[in-house]
Amino acid sequence: MTRALVLGAGIGGLSAAARLAHAGYDVQVHERLPRPGGRGNVIQRDGFRIDTGPSILLMRDIVEATFADVGADPADYVTIRRLDPAYKVFFADGARMEARVEREALKAELDQIEPGAGARFDDFAAIGDKLYRGAREHFVERNFRSLREMFGISNLPQFVSLRVYEPMHKLVGRHFKDPRLRQLFTFNAMYIGMNPFTAPAIYALLPYNDTVEGVHFTDGGMYGLVEGLVRLCRDLGVDVVCDHPATGVIQRGGRAAGLHFDDGDLEADLTLVNADWPWAQRRLLGREPRHPLGKKLRYGPSALNFYFGVRGDLGDLRAHNVVFGDDYEGNFSDVFAGRVHERPSYYVHVPTLADPSLAPDGHHIAYVLVPHSNSDAPIDWEHERDRVRDYVLTDLAAKGVDLRDRIVLEEVIDPPRWADEFSLDRGATFGLSHSVSQVGYLRPHNKDPHLRDLYYVGSSTHPGAGVPMVMLSARLVTERIVDEHPPARLGETVRA
Ligand SMILES: Cc1cc2nc3c(=O)[nH]c(=O)nc-3n(C[C@H](O)[C@H](O)[C@H](O)COP(=O)(O)OP(=O)(O)OC[C@H]3O[C@@H](n4cnc5c(N)ncnc54)[C@H](O)[C@@H]3O)c2cc1C
Secondary structure (H helix, E strand, O other): OOEEEEEOOEHHHHHHHHHHHHHOOEEEEEOOOOOOEOOOOEEEEOOEEEEOOOOOEOOHHHHHHHHHOOOOOHHHOOOEEEEOOOEEEEOOOOOEEEEOOOHHHHHHHHHHHOOOHHHHHHHHHHHHHHHHHHHHHHHHOOOOOOHHHHHOOOOHHHHHHOOOOOEHHHHHHHHOOOHHHHHHOOHHHHHHOOOOOOOEHHHHHHHHHHHHHOEEEEOOOHHHHHHHHHHHHHHOOOEEEOOOOEEEEEEEOOEEEEEEEOOEEEEOOEEEEOOOHHHHHHHHHOOOOOOOOOOOOOEOOEEEEEEEEEEOOOOOOOOEEEEOOOOHHHHHHHHHHOOOOOOOOEEEEOHHHOOHHHOOOOEEEEEEEEEEOOOOOOOOHHHHHHHHHHHHHHHHHHOOOOOOOOEEEEEEEOHHHHHHHHOOHHHOOOOEOOOHHHOHHHOOOOEOOOOEOEEEOOOOOOOOOOHHHHHHHHHHHHHHHHHHOOOOOOOOOOOO
């Protein structure tokens, strides 16, 4: 059989491993960390089980397809539920609202903030629907093998109809006048590490996704999905080996011939790298990461994450909560310019409201994510961690959720830790930026330009960051591998 080695058991690597095994390859996954999941890891201590990274699950159909496409019933591996409200929002002036999924309930919430906004939401959703379907069909769910495929005559009209030329905040501003609703419908750009003030309007598909398709939750938290993927891989005969870091890619005769490890080399017919793409270029291939057209690469931001195990309840927080600071635009300018922001917006996830089994009886989890500059910024992170922790806990207390005397477990991951422990170049939690100059054919390709038999899957490759996107990346790279490197059946000669 054709042997495929996958380097990294992130959600992208596991999804690709399952697809490759189903397609007939002999697959092994080698992971550096003690547990699979990559950024989607878990802190398990004192009866708490806390996700480290992704928490908002969008595009359920893509998640389910990862299982269904390999002949499995998704329900046998993961339980997915839609949350309503998708999230609760706390504005800086004290106003609060819920992003309801039920349309009439959402419209009523919007009308309370800006009379008439509810009726205008229908138009906004219709545009979001067009952007969402168009982006998936023309830019996201396909491999780009040449510049012409992306910018050719058949694809060019899509750049106009998908509003690649217009900033997202302008599109939102035409529908909603109240600055609070403008925040509500633009902050979602941060899901892929984009500044809402520079992101192109095509990313208005994200607030559409939240409020129309809905935010989903997997039982067991996001790690429940990782466990489902690991089980799927094992059921398909994939070996998932943890605590086994690769030290490099074997480069021989113009091709990748497998992986180097401290305890010996493993040869393979093809090698698929799931480790963060720029990190892998530097550390595993000994090259500077390069944009496909030689331009300067742009990195996304990072996050300062606090994980609290808390005794007692968490007031009227919902499973997902967005808390806006009082200088929304200044906040993002600072994040993207590598500066500290005094009163940042943040996000609080309380997964125990959706699945109480994630904490001991009478306890909850508060996962706090504060968008932040990446680890390249000249910031004293130790001081910043303490400062932001105090700010968030004091701010939450002012909103009626005082955790300060009830924290029984605490952990923090700052940008340097995202970089070092999770092998992310510059600690950029969402990988390379998704600016127009770094998407589609202009994002690092899923096939190496210099070495044959070397492929990539994950956030910094096409189509981009986020759980559903790396699952799509797995589908696209598998299609490419099957096309270029069809699996030999048992007994056939693999390589001439
Ligand atoms: C704080 C945070 C919040 C997020 N929130 C969301 C969200 O709400 N919703 C959403 O959809 N997405 C979210 N994301 C993004 C999402 O988590 C990622 O896009 C996705 O999980 C990335 O998966 P991946 O497979 O590309 O990479 P990774 O998860 O980075 O996996 C790569 C794997 O390669 C391994 N590796 C690296 N080097 C080696 C080596 N030398 N040898 C062996 N293995 C190696 C790493 O240890 C890692 O396990 C969030 C991310 C973070 C960090």
